[in-house]
Amino acid sequence: MIPAIPQPDPLALPAPAWLLWALLLLTFFLHLIPMNLVLGGSIVGAIARVRGRRPDRPYEAELAHIVVKAMPVLISATVTFGVAALLFLQVLYGRVFFASAVVMGWWWLSVIGLLIVTYYAAYLLAMREGSLGGSATFLAWLVAAIAGVIALIYGNNMTLMLKPAELVGLYAADGRGVQLNLVDRVLLPRHLHMVLGAIAVSGLAIAVLGVVRLKRDEAFGQWAVRYGAFICTAATVVNIFAGLWWLAALPREVLLKFMGGDMRAMGELLAGILLTLTGAGHTVLAVTAKRPGVMVTISAAALLAGIALMLLTRDAIRRFTLELAGYQPVNWVAPQWGPVAIFFVLLVAAIGIVVWMTRALATAKPGTQVP
Ligand code: HEM
Structure with a gap:
């Protein structure tokens, strides 16, 4: 009989489990802030764009413009911090997380294509907003819709991985990687x-x-x-x-x-x-x-x-x-403090650069080059 939960890899954890857990939560928190601004901001921005068409609502039109200018940077920050969270999620929950990702494989992989389309749409809006006419509204809704779909695909994997006992049966029933967890x-x-x-x-x-x-x-x-x-x-x-x-x-x-x-x-x-x-x-x-x-x-x-x-x-x-x-967490630890220290230094540098970039963007006068 195939065990519901795969055996742990014959590899020790590279740092104590509590540290990996704390870093998962920290990096997920860092992912969540820009992700919220992409997911929620794109909806608010698209609504403001539609409402701001009326001449008596100039501030909503201005808000829609600010949202599209910020979107490319926010999407980049979402992806960058998401990758960091993914590292720790894999180490701590890889056995169930990868199993559920295989069951919904094509959906999971489609996130890459969806992200590329969102990026193009967001950049096009940010750089050609004035000349796009009615297509600008379409693109604003496209970014919001794709962000919503990506969030739903993540939600599917995060909920499917919690049911390891069902994964073997689901895979046996259909191994093409096209299933979702919509009935949950x-x-x-x-x-x-x-x-x-x-x-x-x-x-x-x-x-x-x-x-x-x-x-x-x-x-x-x-x-x-x-x-x-x-x-x-x-x-x-x-x-x-x-x-x-x-x-x-x-x-x-x-x-x-x-x-x-x-x-x-x-x-x-x-x-x-x-x-x-x-x-x-x-x-x-x-x-x-x-x-x-x-x-x-x-x-x-x-x-x-x-x-x-x-x-x-x-x-x-x-x-x-x-x-x-x-599910039993892996409790075999062989710390590799060198890579952990490098990760900390780079994380602090990355946060510093993001803060600097955000300040530079927020304080830049329209039409000037950000240093
Ligand atoms: C616009 C793009 C994205 C959106 C809207 C988004 C949205 C979300 C949402 C809503 C969740 C929580 C799902 C739930 O728990 O039900 C989530 C979790 C997560 N996301 Fe993203 N995401 C995006 C891109 C990415 C990318 C590109 C990566 C990494 C390559 C990533 C990594 C993660 C990870 C690792 C988690 C789970 C963390 C955990 O469970 O501790 N995300 N994302």
């Missing part, structure tokens, strides 16, 4: 939760943009704080229901862990909910505050901390579900 009742609420979270983060980013612009263009700045606050709060409120739906769809034993069965997991979930609500609430306070910058800063800090806790909850769901399936 967790998939839809999980995807919805991801997309709504991405829209909320994009709303926060628009509020931050508003605060940055207040001095240069007060009317646009105030509008952007209001618009961003509305988007962030509306998406977060709806997301409470998507989150509850995701929880309710979890296997009973996993759900019970969050209902007091595991106090740490329950505490992280509750703190995550409180912090994200606090974050969204403070964007609303920023609309009428004398110093909106302070409120938006509190909002950003609370929302980012809330997202970090939500990532712990997502990780706990994976851990609990795989434990139930009988």
Whole structure:
């Protein structure tokens, strides 16, 4: 009989499991921020483009323009940090992750082609926006749709890998690599939760943009704080229901862990909910505050901390579900500190360069060359 979970590779972990786990969460967090701005920002930008066609909505047209200018950089950051997360995911969960990637092989590989199309569409928009006419709206929706499909393909793999017992049967039934995990009742609420979270983060980013612009263009700045606050709060409120739906769809034993069965997991979930609500609430306070910058800063800090806790909850769901399936993590460790040190140095340098690049782009005057 074929075992449901493949045997571990005869290779030791290159660093202690806790360190690899921490780096997976850190790099996934770094992936998540630009990914949210691509996934949510492309939807908000496409809607703003359609609404901004009316002459009485010039700020929405301006926002749509800012979104397309930022998109190529955001897609690059998403991909770069995604690759880093993939490294650690493979080391810790390769046995189940690769098995599910094989079952949905063509879908998984299609991400590369989809990304190339998104890149072309985003660059075309950023460089030829003025001369594209009606095609600009089509391209803006194309970027949003493809980002949504890529997220759904990732969601399929992240949920399919949690069911190792079913993978052998699925592969035996059809080994062409064309299956998805669409019948899983967790998939839809999980995807919805991801997309709504991405829209909320994009709303926060628009509020931050508003605060940055207040001095240069007060009317646009105030509008952007209001618009961003509305988007962030509306998406977060709806997301409470998507989150509850995701929880309710979890296997009973996993759900019970969050209902007091595991106090740490329950505490992280509750703190995550409180912090994200606090974050969204403070964007609303920023609309009428004398110093909106302070409120938006509190909002950003609370929302980012809330997202970090939500990532712990997502990780706990994976851990609990795989434990139930009988998955044993590899516990043979032979640390290779040299490569680990090189990784740290390069990671710090990469984060520094991304921060520098973002600042340079944000402060560049229109029409000037970024150094
Ligand atoms: C526009 C492009 C992308 C979008 C919209 C996107 C979106 C997402 C989403 C929504 C998830 C969470 C899925 C879930 O848990 O249900 C995810 C996870 C992940 N993504 Fe991306 N992604 C993109 C590109 C990439 C690329 C190019 C890579 C790497 C080559 C990557 C690496 C990862 C990894 C490793 C995870 C899982 C991390 C973990 O489970 O700990 N992503 N992505």
